[in-house]
Amino acid sequence: AQSVTQLDSQVPVFEEAPVELRCNYSSSVSVYLFWYVQYPNQGLQLLLKYLSGSTLVKGINGFEAEFNKSQTSFHLRKPSVHISDTAEYFCAVSGKDVQGAQKLVFGQGTRLTINP
Amino acid sequence: NAGVTQTPKFQVLKTGQSMTLQCAQDMNHEYMSWYRQDPGMGLRLIHYSVGAGITDQGEVPNGYNVSRSTTEDFPLRLLSAAPSQTSVYFCASSYWAGSYEQYFGPGTRLTVT
Numbered sequence A: 001a002q003s004v005t006q007l008d009s010q011v012p013v014f015e016e017a018p019v020e021l022r023c024n025y026s027s028s029v030s031v032y033l034f035w036y037v038q039y040p041n042q043g044l045q046l047l048l049k050y051l052s053g054s055t056l057v058k059g060i061n062g063f064e065a066e067f068n069k070s071q072t073s074f075h076l077r078k079p080s081v082h083i084s085d086t087a088e089y090f091c092a093v094s095g096k097d098v099q100g101a102q103k104l105v106f107g108q109g110t111r112l113t114i115n116p
Numbered sequence B: 001n002a003g004v005t006q007t008p009k010f011q012v013l014k015t016g017q018s019m020t021l022q023c024a025q026d027m028n029h030e031y032m033s034w035y036r037q038d039p040g041m042g043l044r045l046i047h048y049s050v051g052a053g054i055t056d057q058g059e060v061p062n063g064y065n066v067s068r069s070t071t072e073d074f075p076l077r078l079l080s081a082a083p084s085q086t087s088v089y090f091c092a093s094s095y096w097a098g099s100y101e102q103y104f105g106p107g108t109r110l111t112v113t
Helices: none
Strands: A003-006 A010-014 A019-021 A023-026 A032-038 A044-050 A056-058 A064-068 A073-078 A087-096 A102-106 A110-115 B004-007 B010-013 B019-025 B031-038 B042-051 B054-057 B064-066 B076-078 B087-094 B108-112
Touching: A003 A087, A003 A102, A010 A019, A019 A110, A023 A032, A023 A087, A032 A064, A032 A073, A044 A056, A044 A064, A044 A073, A073 A087, A102 B042, B004 B087, B010 B019, B019 B031, B019 B087, B042 B064
Parallel strands: A010 A110, B010 B108
Antiparallel strands: A003 A023, A019 A073, A023 A073, A032 A044, A032 A087, A056 A064, A064 A073, A087 A102, A087 A110, B004 B019, B019 B076, B031 B042, B031 B087, B042 B054, B064 B076, B087 B108
16 A cells, blocks of 8 residues: 655745755555645645656646655755745655555645745 | 535534535546545545445545435535544545546534534
């Protein structure tokens, strides 16, 4: 069965600084990887996803993520953050469980706080 | 399109009461799911459905019941509410659980006293 670990529960960053949110996953089979963002008091929305092909994936709002199969990682990056990026970010992996059912599993979330 | 809608937005229950959280989508998605969100634990899958008439358990199914009589609706029933079920509940839908984007509803904040 697949699992996801987000290595940082909180990340404080100054405005216009770069940021990296770390995500590691485990799965015995091929997976699809996602990053979702949750703004305060809202549902989740998709930032980007990796299905296959190029390991560098670009998403909305200037975010990108790199899939590293050997390190089973899918870290999210942005070269220069803005106050409006303050939100909670969730890494997720979709794969088959032991019964062969396709499931989406989320990490614990990383709260990104941008300070002026 | 309204997307994924959830009702109610807020609910307070007493221990032992039952209730149904409603979820509907108008995108003709086959896959629907319920998650609960608790601080520091991310989203945990409660139940999911791959199509009308088909449901299955997720990671934390105890105390919850679901049914899927139509493609559009996927209600979540709390059989006998407990304080441990205080949480924010999200419904989501997609074409498939695999490579497709999940569309989330706005959430229901439930407090059990």
